[in-house]
Amino acid sequence: MTQAPTPTADTLRRLVRALLKEGADTAAGPEVRPVAEGGEHSTWWVGTRHVLRLAPDREASARQRREVRLRDLVRPHVPVAVPVSVAHGEWAPGLTYTLDTRITGGTAGGHDVSAVGEDDLAGLLTGLREVPARQAEALGVPRTAPRSLEALRRMAVHSAERLGKADEFDAARMSQLTPPAAAQLAAQPGTAVLVHHDLKAEHLVVSADGRVRGVLDWTDAAIADPAEDIAGLALAVGSPAAVRAATLAGYGARPCLRGLWLARCDSVIRLADRLEGRDDSPLPLLRSQLRHAWEAILLERVTEFREEGKGGDEAP
Numbered sequence: 001m002t003q004a005p006t007p008t009a010d011t012l013r014r015l016v017r018a019l020l021k022e023g024a025d026t027a028a029g030p031e032v033r034p035v036a037e038g039g040e041h042s043t044w045w046v047g048t049r050h051v052l053r054l055a056p057d058r059e060a061s062a063r064q065r066r067e068v069r070l071r072d073l074v075r076p077h078v079p080v081a082v083p084v085s086v087a088h089g090e091w092a093p094g095l096t097y098t099l100d101t102r103i104t105g106g107t108a109g110g111h112d113v114s115a116v117g118e119d120d121l122a123g124l125l126t127g128l129r130e131v132p133a134r135q136a137e138a139l140g141v142p143r144t145a146p147r148s149l150e151a152l153r154r155m156a157v158h159s160a161e162r163l164g165k166a167d168e169f170d171a172a173r174m175s176q177l178t179p180p181a182a183a184q185l186a187a188q189p190g191t192a193v194l195v196h197h198d199l200k201a202e203h204l205v206v207s208a209d210g211r212v213r214g215v216l217d218w219t220d221a222a223i224a225d226p227a228e229d230i231a232g233l234a235l236a237v238g239s240p241a242a243v244r245a246a247t248l249a250g251y252g253a254r255p256c257l258r259g260l261w262l263a264r265c266d267s268v269i270r271l272a273d274r275l276e277g278r279d280d281s282p283l284p285l286l287r288s289q290l291r292h293a294w295e296a297i298l299l300e301r302v303t304e305f306r307e308e309g310k311g312g313d314e315a316p
Contacts, residue, residue, distance in 0.1 A: 007054055012044060016032055020046070020099075054095070066139055066141065068098055070221055077130050078123065081205070083101055084100060106205070112206075115210075118245045122249040124212070144224040149182045149265075153261075153265060163271060173294065185254060192223050193226050199236055201235075203215060228262065231260070234264075235292055237292065239264075240298070267294070270289070271289075
């Protein structure tokens with residue numbers, strides 16, 4: 001296998017000067033510095049207005065080409081900003097880049113999402129459901145089958161036991177999801193929509209007042225189970241906010257609860273994998289996701305209140 005080239009500072013400066021007219025008139029061009037938070041792309045701030053993303057291999061390059069077209073399809077349907085590619089091409093043979101507009105704001109990890117921000121998330125979920133699936137598939141967006149919640153539950157039960165021994169989690173909490181409940185929350189046929197499929201905190205641009213201003217990195221988008229995006233929001237902003245946003249978007253109890261339990265199982269499995277050396281994600285991030293996913297939603301709080309009452313008939 002051919003080793004992919006590593007972009008150097010000179011490579012980046014030459015590329016940026018060629019792309020930005022204001023940089024071509026100076027010796028140095030705009031400042032180029034790496035983005036601390038990243039994914040599979042090499043990501044760089046370019047001045048104050050742009051972001052340069054370099055795909056590291058041919059598979060990522062194919063997804064990045066698709067992403068540029070998909071964002072144009074999604075943009076008219078959603079109320080939040082989607083980055084615009086002002087230039088795209090190849091930075092090395094067969095390896096792509098995109099120079100995107102920068103969306104101003106922090107991340108969901110740095111700012112809490114307000115009630116109005118939850119409306120923004122509801123608009124995002126609503127808009128994604130309205131994107132014509134056939135048009136997305138024509139761009140190369142894949143269609144993926146829903147995950148088995150029962151299989152995920154079994155994995156999470158074992159992971160919870162390991163976390164319990166490490167004093168990271170109360171394994172008994174997994175008993176809330178029984179096999180019959182997991183079966184009831186199976187994905188329903190014909191419900192697949194366009195999903196972002198990676199709504200992690202670092203991909204949600206949030207302003208200081210709690211508004212969700214934009215959504216980044218659409219390379220993992222798929223025609224898939226809408227509960228996956230509800231699960232992503234539960235990990236990123238907390239289960240109550242995620243379920244409220246999904247409810248405002250018109251999703252019923254089944255997809256909301258399915259998304260909640262996908263997030264809870266994922267958070268337990270990922271943290272256990274990290275503690276056992278099978279995952280290199282930052283521990284603080286995984287612990288934060290675990291806390292967010294296991295926040296009680298309103299239905300659970302009502303249930304707890306009923307259980308604490310003197311008799312079932314006295315409960316609201």
